[in-house]
Amino acid sequence: MNTRMKKWFAAACLFGGLFSVQAAHAEAQGDLKGTNVVLVHGAFADGSSWSKVIPLLEARGAHVVAVQNPLSSLADDVAATKRVIDAQTGPVVLVGHSWGGVVISQAGNDDKVKALVYVAAFAPDSGVSINDMLKGKPAPAWVSQLQKDSGGFLTLSTDAIIHQFAQDLPLPEARLVAATQGPWFSGCTDDKVTTAAWHTKPSWYVLAEQDHMIDPGLQQVMATQIGATVTRVKSSHVAMLSQPKAVAAVIAAAAKK
Known part of the structure; x- marks a missing residue:
C-alpha cells in the first residue's frame, strides 16, 4: 500500500470511528424516549434532591417528574405520588429515596408502575413499618440531632446534614440540603405498608456503602429480601x-426491562 493509500485508509477509519461514536451518542440521547420516571424524595428533603439526576434522564429522552411529598403520613405521601402517576401517559418507573422507599412500596401497586427503584431506601414488607424494621437495633448517631x-x-440539624446525611457533598451543597429540607412528621415511622408492591414488580x-442514615448492612438485607438487582456505590x-x-x-436500566 503506497503512502497516499495509507493516508486515505487512515482518514476513512478515523471518519468511520467518529461517525460510530456520534451515532451511538445520538442513540443513547434518545434511548429513554417514551419512558415516564416518577421520583419520590425521602425525609429531610424535597423534590430538589433529584436536581442532578433529572437532567441526565431528560437528556436521554425520559419524561421525569419529582413528587413534592408533604411528609405528613404514609397515606398523604402515597396520595401525592399517585396523583403524579395518574397524570402520566404510559408505563412508569417509580423511584424512591430513603423514606420514599416506603412510599413507593405502597404506591407502586398502581397498574401503571412497571418497575421500582430504591435508592438507599427502606423497603418494608406488607404490614411492616420503619419502626418494626429497626426494632432492637441501636439508634444511629443522627437521631440525637433531631429537632x-x-x-x-x-x-x-445542619451539623447532622453535613456530617451524617450528606457528608460527601461539598460544604456549600450540604448547607443547601439543610436549608431546603422538608420536615418529616414523627408518626410516619409507625405507618405500615398494607401491600408491598415489590412482591409483584x-x-x-442502589446501595449506599457509606450511608450513616440507613445502615448499609440493613440495605443489603432489604435488597436481598425484595429480590432487587443491586448496584453498590461509594456514597453517603x-x-x-x-x-x-x-x-x-x-x-x-430499570426503564429498559
Whole structure:
C-alpha cells in the first residue's frame, strides 16, 4: 500500500470511528424516549434532591417528574405520588429515596408502575413499618440531632446534614440540603405498608456503602429480601446528589426491562 493509500485508509477509519461514536451518542440521547420516571424524595428533603439526576434522564429522552411529598403520613405521601402517576401517559418507573422507599412500596401497586427503584431506601414488607424494621437495633448517631417542632414534625440539624446525611457533598451543597429540607412528621415511622408492591414488580436497589442514615448492612438485607438487582456505590445517604450518574444509570436500566 503506497503512502497516499495509507493516508486515505487512515482518514476513512478515523471518519468511520467518529461517525460510530456520534451515532451511538445520538442513540443513547434518545434511548429513554417514551419512558415516564416518577421520583419520590425521602425525609429531610424535597423534590430538589433529584436536581442532578433529572437532567441526565431528560437528556436521554425520559419524561421525569419529582413528587413534592408533604411528609405528613404514609397515606398523604402515597396520595401525592399517585396523583403524579395518574397524570402520566404510559408505563412508569417509580423511584424512591430513603423514606420514599416506603412510599413507593405502597404506591407502586398502581397498574401503571412497571418497575421500582430504591435508592438507599427502606423497603418494608406488607404490614411492616420503619419502626418494626429497626426494632432492637441501636439508634444511629443522627437521631440525637433531631429537632421536633410544635406540630410533631422533625428536622435534622445542619451539623447532622453535613456530617451524617450528606457528608460527601461539598460544604456549600450540604448547607443547601439543610436549608431546603422538608420536615418529616414523627408518626410516619409507625405507618405500615398494607401491600408491598415489590412482591409483584421488578425492583432495583442502589446501595449506599457509606450511608450513616440507613445502615448499609440493613440495605443489603432489604435488597436481598425484595429480590432487587443491586448496584453498590461509594456514597453517603444522598447517592442521587453525590453519585447522580450511577443512580441515573440504574433508573435507565430499570426503564429498559
